[in-house]
Amino acid sequence: MxxxxxxxxxxxxxxxxxxxxxxxxxxxxxxxxxxxxxxxxxxxxxxxxxxxxxxxxxxxxxxxxxxxxxxxxxxxxxxxxxxxxxxxxxxxxxxxxxxxxxxxxxxxxxxxxxDTPRAEVMRGEETQIIGALTIDPGLARGRLLLPGTHSKWAVLADGRIAGFATFMTGELFAVLRGHSILGRLQGDLPPDESGFDAGVTTARDGDGLAALLFSARAQVLLGTLPAAASLPYLSGLLIGDEIRGALAAGHGAGRLALIGDAALCARYRRALSHFGITDVPAIEGAAEAGxxxxxxxxxxxxxxxxxxxxx
Amino acid sequence: MxxxxxxxxxxxxxxxxxxxxxxxxxxxxxxxxxxxxxxxxxxxxxxxxxxxxxxxxxxxxxxxxxxxxxxxxxxxxxxxxxxxxxxxxxxxxxxxxxxxxxxxxxxxxxxxxxDTPRAEVMRGEETQIIGALTIDPGLARGRLLLPGTHSKWAVLADGRIAGFATFMTGELFAVLRGHSILGRLQGDLPPDESGFDAGVTTARDGDGLAALLFSARAQVLLGTLPAAASLPYLSGLLIGDEIRGALAAGHGAGRLALIGDAALCARYRRALSHFGITDVPAIEGAAEAGxxxxxxxxxxxxxxxxxxxxx
CATH class of the missing domain: 3.30.420.300 (2-keto-3-deoxy-galactonokinase, substrate binding domain)
Structure with a gap:
């Protein structure tokens, strides 16, 4: 060819x-x-x-x-x-x-x-979303989640991007792990991934990240969270709060699909399941299709x- | 003596x-x-x-x-x-x-x-709170806000600490300013403090920080927020979201007083005014009194x- x-x-x-x-x-x-x-x-x-x-x-x-x-x-x-x-x-x-x-x-x-309801920008994701729509036209009234450094949640209407929201989840995790008191809890311990689910459900039932972040430290100090689980817990808190925030902001209707790195998509699927959202496909090849x-x-x-x- | x-x-x-x-x-x-x-x-x-x-x-x-x-x-x-x-x-x-x-x-x-409703710890603030109660016994059923690296909101009942919540506001601001894309927006520009009030009201009307942080960058890129106002805006977002979260978590009843650095207390008073909370005294000498x-x-x-x- x-x-x-x-x-x-x-x-x-x-x-x-x-x-x-x-x-x-x-x-x-x-x-x-x-x-x-x-x-x-x-x-x-x-x-x-x-x-x-x-x-x-x-x-x-x-x-x-x-x-x-x-x-x-x-x-x-x-x-x-x-x-x-x-x-x-x-x-x-x-x-x-x-x-x-x-x-x-x-x-x-x-x-x-x-410009509304809030200033938002994307570069590159619009092309992946357009590509995802050509791969799966059934998403024309659905939603796409592109997890990453700056996660994007997009709402589609008639095959167009009607709105989107950005969550700095990946960057927040990186700066908190690298530079905050929360990152030091883990030390060199191999991550205990049970903390991830605890973080997701805590964020799901919470009211925003600000009051929850410190709970990683408090629980380790009080012995209710193993230090080895602290970074997975932080990851779960951040991803869980992203999902909570996106659903609360009305990004909750329509079919949902993922675009992104396979391991990260798997992590988001695990978190989404705690919100009762299952069967979320990942779209491969979206960028080149777009x-x-x-x-x-x-x-x-x-x-x-x-x-x-x-x- | x-x-x-x-x-x-x-x-x-x-x-x-x-x-x-x-x-x-x-x-x-x-x-x-x-x-x-x-x-x-x-x-x-x-x-x-x-x-x-x-x-x-x-x-x-x-x-x-x-x-x-x-x-x-x-x-x-x-x-x-x-x-x-x-x-x-x-x-x-x-x-x-x-x-x-x-x-x-x-x-x-x-x-x-x-231990409930969430794991929380404090060291030093309990003594300041005890001191504040001896200075102003009228706070026995009130609330105390101790802003800082790890802000504490305490609810008092019968002169005892009935509950408290920690917000990592100061540490979040420091790591985001020093290590995230948001901190780079400001460059060497002298801070335009009008951004602070915009940040507070955005957080007040929002649904948690995760979806709001990126708005600092998006607004600067779209020209609706001067780069010089970006760090004050971030500060306002974080403090505003702390107050929103604390009020939503039921830390909303009873007289409120502040303990802390005078400049920081002034900043929190300015933010609290956007929530209709005024006449918030600062308690001096709380640590030594406690x-x-x-x-x-x-x-x-x-x-x-x-x-x-x-x-």
């Missing part, structure tokens, strides 16, 4: 590249630790060449598209946020392009911003096979 | 000492950066000598009492927690004593622990003036 598109999921800490054929079939995939934080401000053409140069040399007219933090002010070129409810068509009509240093261009998907969909709508993917340069 | 007691408020990062005369009148006060974190495990006798040695040499039989983290496992000697509702009498009957290295002893007030009260109940303070060593 001849390739039709180079698709890049270019985030803060990683760069994933896909060579896509007809219908968005993945022909090849590559990944490098070349996220925007690993790339100096003038280093984006070199990073692009490192991950996609061989493909471009072989198929010089192959279009290239990227989504993620690469379009932020810290990225290669700023792709201004699209405001408020958006679907694939709006993202496709708002692409920007930047000379890619090899005589061609790289198209960049804008981020998505919401990039394909947006590129098609933008007219970037030419219908006939691209010309191959003779070796 | 002849001295009757050496009283120490010995915390994590500071050591305050009071020479108290009849009725607990403060005759002299000293403070050193000799908190338990600045003192090596075998250094407590030296720290004690540094802050109180001159008093002990002049009045060798003067009793000495301390409260705070000095009684924790990281302190000089562990004073096990008193469990559940406690007043001054229970604390007085649970003192421990440790040889103070100068031929005498130092008495240490235990911390206070609660130490005096406990020492009296424990029979440590001898009624007659202590013998002075001839110089």
């Amino acid at each position: 001849t390739p039709r598109l180079i698709a890049l999921d270019w985030g803060t800490s990683s760069l994933r590249a896909f060579l896509l054929g007809a219908d968005g079939t993945v022909l090849e995939r590559r990944a490098e630790r070349l996220g925007i934080m690993q790339t100096p401000p003038d280093g984006f053409p070199a990073s692009f060449a490192q991950i996609a140069g061989a493909w471009r040399r072989r198929w010089p007219h192959l279009p290239a598209i990227a989504a993620g933090m690469i379009g932020s002010t810290q990225g290669w070129a700023q792709a201004p946020y699209r405001r408020n409810a958006a679907g694939a068509a709006e993202m496709a009509e708002s692409l920007i392009s930047v000379p890619s240093g090899d005589g061609g261009v790289l198209h960049i998907v804008p981020g998505l911003a919401m 990039l394909w969909r947006i590129a098609c709508l933008a007219g970037l993917v030419i219908p006939e096979p691209v010309q191959e340069t003779m070796p | 002849t001295p009757r007691l050496i009283a120490l408020d010995w915390g994590t990062s500071s050591l305050r000492a009071f020479l108290l005369g009849a009725d607990g009148t403060v005759l002299e006060r000293r403070a050193e950066r000799l908190g338990i974190m600045q003192t090596p495990p075998d250094g407590f006798p030296a720290s004690f000598a540094q802050i109180a040695g001159a008093w002990r040499r002049r009045w060798p039989h003067l009793p000495a009492i301390a409260a705070g983290m000095i009684g924790s496992t990281q302190g000089w000697a562990q004073a096990p927690y008193r469990r559940n509702a406690a007043g001054a009498a229970e604390m007085a009957e649970s003192l421990i004593s440790v040889p103070s290295g100068d031929g005498g002893v130092l008495h240490i007030v235990p911390g206070l622990a609660m 130490l005096w009260r406990i020492a009296c109940l424990a029979g440590l303070v001898i009624p007659e003036p202590v013998q002075e060593t001839m110089p």
Whole structure:
């Protein structure tokens, strides 16, 4: 199958590249630790060449598209946020392009911003959500949860992103583990994962994180939580409070699916089960599917096979 | 006036000492950066000598009492927690004593622990609360708020501590400012304090911190919050969410008073005003008053003036 598109999921800490054929079939995939934080401000053409140069040399007219933090002010070129409810068509009509240093261009998907009910921004997740909708059209009125450093909960309506909320769960866990009194409880002990469920149910039945965090320390001091369970408990508190908050904020209706790292999705499934939410599928391949969909709508993917340069 | 007691408020990062005369009148006060974190495990006798040695040499039989983290496992000697509702009498009957290295002893007030409705611990605050009650007996059925690294909200009943809750507000602010994406928004900009009130009211009307923290970043990116206001906004979010959480947890009834650093109390008063809570007095001298009260109940303070060593 001849390739039709180079698709890049270019985030803060990683760069994933896909060579896509007809219908968005993945022909090849590559990944490098070349996220925007690993790339100096003038280093984006070199990073692009490192991950996609061989493909471009072989198929010089192959279009290239990227989504993620690469379009932020810290990225290669700023792709201004699209405001408020958006679907694939709006993202496709708002692409920007930047000379890619090899005589061609790289198209960049804008981020998505919401002004109400609360200021929210995402970059990259909008493309994964669009991809998930092409993979599972039944999610058109559902919900998607993208756990991570900054977890996103998105509500979909008629196949568009009607609203979303961000929870700094992963970053909070990292800073509390690394820099707070809570992280020191665990020491070098191997984690006792029973603490995770205790943390989730405590957060589920609680009224917000602020009053609960200290309970990790208090319980260890009082002997009701093993020190070895303290970090899993903290993880459970944070994930549990995220779910509680998302459900309380009205992100509670419609089918729910996950997009993300398999181990993290498993952790969220375990937490969701304590809220009575089960059978939550994980959508694989969402980023590349979304990039394909947006590129098609933008007219970037030419219908006939691209010309191959003779070796 | 002849001295009757050496009283120490010995915390994590500071050591305050009071020479108290009849009725607990403060005759002299000293403070050193000799908190338990600045003192090596075998250094407590030296720290004690540094802050109180001159008093002990002049009045060798003067009793000495301390409260705070000095009684924790990281302190000089562990004073096990008193469990559940406690007043001054229970604390007085649970003192421990440790040889103070100068031929005498130092008495240490235990911390206070609660098992229900949630595991909670405090060390030092119980003594300040007992002191506040002697200063303002009208608080016997009121509430006390001790803002700080680990803010405490205590509910009083019949002059005893009936319950309390801990909010890691100060520590959360420090780790988020120092180590998260939120702290980087402010850069070197002088703080625009208008952000504080916006943070407080956002938290007041919200449903927990997890969904709100990211709004600091989103609003700066979208231009609805000046970067210079981002740290004050974060401070307002955290303090506002603490107050929201405390009120939601039923810490909402009865007169409220503050104990703590004047600038921090002013910040909390400003936040409390957004919840319609005004006229919140600050209690001064609570630690030394509490130490005096406990020492009296424990029979440590001898009624007659202590013998002075001839110089």
